[in-house]
Amino acid sequence: MTASSSMPLMLAASALDPVITAVIAVVVLLLLGAGLAVGRRRSGSGDGADGDTSTSLQERTVDDVDATRPEVEEELPEVPDTPEALLEPDEAAPPAVPPVEEDLGLGERFRRRLTRTRNVLGASVVDLFGKGVTEDAWEGLEEALITADVGVTATLELVEELKRRSREEGVNDADGVLRLLKEELTAALGEADRSLGRGGDDGPTVWLVTGVNGVGKTTTIGKLAAVERRDGRSVVLGAADTFRAAASEQLGVWAERTGAELVAKDAGADPASAAYEAYDAAEARGADVLIVDTAGRLHNKTQLMDELGKVKRVLEKRAGSLEETLLVLDATTGQNGIAQARAFLEAVDVTGIALTKLDGSSRGGIVVAVQRELGLPVKLVGLGEEVADLAPFDPELFVDGLFAELAG
Numbered sequence: 001m002t003a004s005s006s007m008p009l010m011l012a013a014s015a016l017d018p019v020i021t022a023v024i025a026v027v028v029l030l031l032l033g034a035g036l037a038v039g040r041r042r043s044g045s046g047d048g049a050d051g052d053t054s055t056s057l058q059e060r061t062v063d064d065v066d067a068t069r070p071e072v073e074e075e076l077p078e079v080p081d082t083p084e085a086l087l088e089p090d091e092a093a094p095p096a097v098p099p100v101e102e103d104l105g106l107g108e109r110f111r112r113r114l115t116r117t118r119n120v121l122g123a124s125v126v127d128l129f130g131k132g133v134t135e136d137a138w139e140g141l142e143e144a145l146i147t148a149d150v151g152v153t154a155t156l157e158l159v160e161e162l163k164r165r166s167r168e169e170g171v172n173d174a175d176g177v178l179r180l181l182k183e184e185l186t187a188a189l190g191e192a193d194r195s196l197g198r199g200g201d202d203g204p205t206v207w208l209v210t211g212v213n214g215v216g217k218t219t220t221i222g223k224l225a226a227v228e229r230r231d232g233r234s235v236v237l238g239a240a241d242t243f244r245a246a247a248s249e250q251l252g253v254w255a256e257r258t259g260a261e262l263v264a265k266d267a268g269a270d271p272a273s274a275a276y277e278a279y280d281a282a283e284a285r286g287a288d289v290l291i292v293d294t295a296g297r298l299h300n301k302t303q304l305m306d307e308l309g310k311v312k313r314v315l316e317k318r319a320g321s322l323e324e325t326l327l328v329l330d331a332t333t334g335q336n337g338i339a340q341a342r343a344f345l346e347a348v349d350v351t352g353i354a355l356t357k358l359d360g361s362s363r364g365g366i367v368v369a370v371q372r373e374l375g376l377p378v379k380l381v382g383l384g385e386e387v388a389d390l391a392p393f394d395p396e397l398f399v400d401g402l403f404a405e406l407a408g
Helices: 003-013 018-047 062-067 106-113 115-128 135-147 152-169 174-189 217-230 245-258 271-284 301-319 335-345 366-374 395-402
Strands: 205-210 235-239 261-264 289-293 324-330 352-356 378-382 390-392
Touching: 106 390, 106 395, 115 135, 115 174, 135 152, 135 174, 152 174, 152 366, 174 366, 174 395, 205 217, 205 301, 217 235, 217 245, 217 289, 217 324, 217 352, 217 378, 217 390, 235 245, 235 271, 245 261, 261 271, 271 289, 271 301, 301 335, 324 335, 324 378, 335 366, 352 366, 366 378
Parallel strands: 205 289, 205 324, 235 261, 235 289, 324 352, 352 378
Antiparallel strands: 378 390
16 A cells, blocks of 8 residues: 555544544554565665665664774874885894904903913913922923923923022912913013014005915905005005916905905916016005915925015015015914924015914914024914904913913
8 A cells, every 4th residue: 555545544534533543544654664664675685785774773783883883093103114024135124233353352352262272271370280389280381381382392491491480489379380471471472573564655565475275374365455455555466376276266255355456367377477467566556555475385395485486586676675474374283383384484584474273273382382483473363254353463462361360
């Protein structure tokens, strides 16, 4: 029944009793509501919209009403436009890095790097003389010094001097012996000039570096170049070890790392010619320092020494003089290093020693042996892998490092 068809019925009923009229009105209203509901269902099923559109307002729950409310945006903390997790690997913030050991002073480097020698030598003194200054203790000290690579002759002379002083000064305990030993070792290393020579203003400073293969010669050259570059000086590296194919390549890696320039010839070229051309290039470029690498092994010792002597003579003829001829020795070889050094001294006038790997399995006393038996100052020591671990040798810091944390 529609609204228009129900009107006559309502008019006819208006003349009837009011109660009957009211009943008829209610029926009409119910019929109208049912018709509207049917219309809504037909409309909802026909347009494919939300299937819940037939739900009347009275039938909807509180949750339904809450669901229709707009979301209230919470106040969130600010987030960077590009969180670290979304950055490319090379853009990500670097992790925190602990302080590097380049910040350490030279004395602290010696103390940290000489632990093995300290365990062999320093601790022995305290143990040996803990019960008094006896002949057995002196014999034990001799053994400890020889084990530490001081050398037999140097050890016997050192212990005899310690005995004499202990008697004259009334030393009768471990602390006293340790004090005397430190004084004697420092004195044995002497007051030699340990600075690296510098040239004048008329050409580059020339340093010739020698040593057998495997002692750390190329690494020492590279670290030397790094130190010079850090101090603002320009450096040319001359690759005169032409007998070993990889020698110039290794030197080239250090040149790239340090910003030095490399002058090299093809493998098998004349080493003296390579050194000569390196000096010409360094002079033409106004370089401050020329460091020349040399061969560490040929077919026999005579050939090696002849070539080395020739390189030095050619450089001296071109440069006038060499400020340094450094011999690189491996501290872990002990007394064998002394024998190597004597062979090189036959070919060239060595001005100083660069002692590498002092932090490794070496026993430290080789420094004393080199000074005493070769009469050459140790100018540089290798205390580790970092560039800053190539350090100028300081006798007092060295001795202090040998006996750090011990009485005396």
